[in-house]
Amino acid sequence: MESIDLIAAKVRVCKLCDLSKGRNNAVPGEGVKSADLFIIGEAPGKNEDLAGKPFIGMAGRFLDKYLSMAGIERSDTFITNAVKCRPPNNRKPFGSEIEACRPYLLGQLTAVEPKLVLCLGTSACTSLGIEYKHLSDIRGRRLDVDFYGVKVKVFATFHPSFPMRFKTKRDTFLEDLKKVKIILG
Numbered sequence: 001m002e003s004i005d006l007i008a009a010k011v012r013v014c015k016l017c018d019l020s021k022g023r024n025n026a027v028p029g030e031g032v033k034s035a036d037l038f039i040i041g042e043a044p045g046k047n048e049d050l051a052g053k054p055f056i057g058m059a060g061r062f063l064d065k066y067l068s069m070a071g072i073e074r075s076d077t078f079i080t081n082a083v084k085c086r087p088p089n090n091r092k093p094f095g096s097e098i099e100a101c102r103p104y105l106l107g108q109l110t111a112v113e114p115k116l117v118l119c120l121g122t123s124a125c126t127s128l129g130i131e132y133k134h135l136s137d138i139r140g141r142r143l144d145v146d147f148y149g150v151k152v153k154v155f156a157t158f159h160p161s162f163p164m165r166f167k168t169k170r171d172t173f174l175e176d177l178k179k180v181k182i183i184l185g
């Protein structure tokens, strides 16, 4: 099994897809190496690309606030993204990019062995190979996922940029995060 640090070192020099060509820094992810909660976002944005750290911009601050309101501290988690390099103009990552990055996610999940994986939005769900039509089909409840032989408990909710933009979604987002807290015990 590869360590979190070794995976991060490989991600920083990765050239498995074209996203590597436009990046300032790859963003492997960070946090507690044996965290109970493993959070997956979509992709680094501008701030994350510049700093090499996940979720440090507006969506990150919104996420931190809502996690904390639900009784979860980000500092107790491991947090990463479906793809580790910023897509041009912050477009959604292509399926092929998510696929190219998947071995890193698998390595990180194997190393951390979390109690629960929190998927933020559709790219995160796709990165775990979850099949669904609409996020609403799987959002807000616990799922059992076999991720290439690694059995993981998953909870899917919105990407934070969605409730950040649409205020009417904020209560649901908070309720989801409170459910996550309850599952973690």
Ligand code: URA
Residues within 6 Å of the ligand: 041, 042, 043, 044, 045, 048, 053, 054, 055, 056, 057, 059, 060, 081
């Ligand atoms: N949005 C994401 O999905 N991930 C980040 O790291 C930042 C913004």
